[in-house]
Amino acid sequence: xxxxxxxxxxxxxxxxxxxxxxxxxxxxxxxxxxxxxxxxxxxxxxxxxxxxxxxxxxxxxxxxxxxxxxxxxxxxxxxxxxxxxxxxxxxxxxxxxxxxxxxxxxxxxxxxxxxxxxxxxxxxxxxxxxxxxxxxxxxxxxxxxxxxxxxxxxxxxxxxxxxxxxxxxxxxxxxxxxxxxxxxxxxxxxxxxxxxxxxxxxxxxxxxxxxxxxxxxxxxxxxxxxxxxxxxxxxxxxxxxxxxxxxxxxxxxxxxxxxxxxxxxxxxxxxxxxxxxxxxxxxxxxxxxxxxxxxxxxxxxxxxxxxxxxxxxxxxxxxxxxxxxx
Numbered sequence: 001x002x003x004x005x006x007x008x009x010x011x012x013x014x015x016x017x018x019x020x021x022x023x024x025x026x027x028x029x030x031x032x033x034x035x036x037x038x039x040x041x042x043x044x045x046x047x048x049x050x051x052x053x054x055x056x057x058x059x060x061x062x063x064x065x066x067x068x069x070x071x072x073x074x075x076x077x078x079x080x081x082x083x084x085x086x087x088x089x090x091x092x093x094x095x096x097x098x099x100x101x102x103x104x105x106x107x108x109x110x111x112x113x114x115x116x117x118x119x120x121x122x123x124x125x126x127x128x129x130x131x132x133x134x135x136x137x138x139x140x141x142x143x144x145x146x147x148x149x150x151x152x153x154x155x156x157x158x159x160x161x162x163x164x165x166x167x168x169x170x171x172x173x174x175x176x177x178x179x180x181x182x183x184x185x186x187x188x189x190x191x192x193x194x195x196x197x198x199x200x201x202x203x204x205x206x207x208x209x210x211x212x213x214x215x216x217x218x219x220x221x222x223x224x225x226x227x228x229x230x231x232x233x234x235x236x237x238x239x240x241x242x243x244x245x246x247x248x249x250x251x252x253x254x255x256x257x258x259x260x261x262x263x264x265x266x267x268x269x270x271x272x273x274x275x276x277x278x279x280x281x282x283x284x285x286x287x288x289x290x291x292x293x294x295x296x297x298x299x300x301x302x303x304x305x306x307x308x309x310x311x312x313x314x315x316x317x318x319x320x321x322x323x324x325x326x
Contacts, residue, residue, distance in 0.1 A: 030325040031078060033085040038078070043325075045129075046077045078325060086315040088140050091147030099146070103139045110134065152307045156300040166295045167288050174286040178243040180254055181279035183218055183236035185226045189271040205265035205272035212262045218276045238275075243283075250275070 029037035050073075114120035121131055167174070185208050187201045208225055212218050222236025243255055250273060253263045259280050265272040 030323070031082060032320075032322040032324070033082055034089060034319050034321075036085060036089070038081050038085060042081060043074060043078055046081055047074060050077060074325070078323065082321060083312045083316075084140075084144065086312065086319055087144045087147060090151075090315060091143035094147060094150065096143065096146045099139060099142050102142055103135060106138050106142075107135050148304075148308065151311060152304050153300055156303045156307065158296050158299045158303075162299055163292060163295050164288070166299060167291065171285065174291050176242075176284045176286075178255065178283040179281045180241050180277050182238045182241060182254060182275050182277050183222055184238055184273050184275045185212075185218075185222050185236055186270060187225065187265075187272045187274075192269075201272055202265065202267075205274055209262060209265055209274050212274065212276065218262070236276075 028040045030040050030043050031038045111117055111120050114123060117131075120134075124131060124134060185205075187205045187208070189198050189201045192198055204225070208221055212221055219235035222234075226236055241254065244251060246254065247268060249268060250266055253266055254275060254277060257263060257277055259277055261277060263273070263275045265274055
């Protein structure tokens with residue numbers, strides 16, 4: 001099992017415009033890690049990704065404070081890139097198997113998300129990024145995570161007591177609320193300020209409720225009376241509804257009746273709803289066995305942070321790191 005505990009820049013941010021760099025500037029080293037360069041464009045990509053995630057945009061300015069802020073941010077980002085490079089170099093020494101195949105598999109997932117090779121290439125081209133750069137990033141991520149799995153995650157002890165305590169503390173997270181499936185007929189009221197319109201809608205809703213209660217096919221009633229935009233074209237199908245997810249006036253009626261029963265007309269700002277419950281599901285709690293792997297991963301994540309920090313400090317002490325950033 002692999003976890004992302006470090007900020008590893010695998011995917012190129014398409015949110016912010018990439019700073020325009022000349023070919024020479026793009027390949028200008030800003031640091032060397034055991035003789036391997038970290039180039040200026042890698043630093044810019046990393047900074048833009050961090051800005052995108054935090055929702056902030058740094059804009060160059062003549063003002064001294066902003067310049068200092070930018071320098072500090074770029075140095076912090078560079079330190080993270082150095083840490084990542086150190087972990088990658090150590091991971092390569094392990095000669096893990098199956099990484100090329102897994103890289104290709106994950107790359108194909110990105111192609112599927114994008115819709116096609118051409119669409120993915122076009123998206124990457126916005127940042128003047130070749131597809132091979134994405135593949136290399138995926139490969140690096142796999143190497144680092146495999147290395148961390150070996151050196152850190154697999155060595156993090158998690159006791160049965162810790163697992164049980166976490167489960168009890170987060171029981172609501174593992175609980176699925178009571179739910180129903182239902183159909184509705186909605187008689188729309190466009191303006192409640194027009195008494196004649198609201199009265200007409202209510203009379204129609206009462207008539208439909210009477211028909212349904214007397215055995216008329218509810219699906220057919222929805223197809224006949226309910227507007228398509230409110231489920232009419234689907235026979236009034238509302239899908240699976242969890243308790244508490246609908247307006248209170250609807251929720252209280254839905255969960256108070258049995259399967260097959262029909263509510264009286266319910267007034268909301270949209271109009272009058274007549275609803276039939278077609279299925280009821282009690283609330284359920286996932287067992288400890290079902291969520292044990294998830295819990296172990298969460299506990300390990302918290303514990304591993306300190307171990308990873310110590311590992312990186314140790315690697316830095318044994319490595320030759322030269323920062324040449326302006």
